[in-house]
Amino acid sequence: DAMVIQNPRYQVTQFGKPVTLSCSQTLNHNVMYWYQQKSSQAPKLLFHYYDKDFNNEADTPDNFQSRRPNTSFCFLDIRSPGLGDAAMYLCATSRGQGAPYEQYFGPGTRLTVT
């Protein structure tokens, strides 16, 4: 089945220790997104790629970076995680042009910072 896969599902890192979260998709979608969701809050868009074009949200901290080496994979790098970065990180994809327009979400990676 076509899907969005995130690895790992649970990640524990130490304060200040770089961490990378991974997302892959078999949907062949043009657009990939990274969201941060804290407890009892709505998902907050960090950035998205339309093909190779990177779009950063204005309020995304510099501590967060992303890479999309090819259509299928996208990575979220947190250079120096702080306690406030503990959250669920959701990857999503969409076709980007033409219906359907909906976003398909992966299962998420729950990040704990100790």
Add this chain to the structure above:
Amino acid sequence: ELKVEQNPLFLSMQEGKNYTIYCNYSTTSDRLYWYRQDPGKSLESLFVLLSNGAVKQEGRLMASLDTKARLSTLHITAAVHDLSATYFCAVDKTPGNTPLVFGKGTRLSVIA
């Protein structure tokens, strides 16, 4: 700036009752999405509403869109416990290219 407001944010309802969740948004858009999220899980797409007057139904849930009023509703009919979850509405930030702006979510609890 596009803003999306949901109400209520918390809803406790008895099994068998009907209720409606409202989603208002601030700028013109004709694409609205409803998602369901169970605790600790990701978002599951429920409905995609792509035009004024669109109505979609799945089981006990029915969603509608009024683009002139900038309002979408999610109606729950004869609630059952399995519907307990958080429901988010989301709107496209710009037409054609699709970062979503989410509402804050409605946490629904269905009690016996």
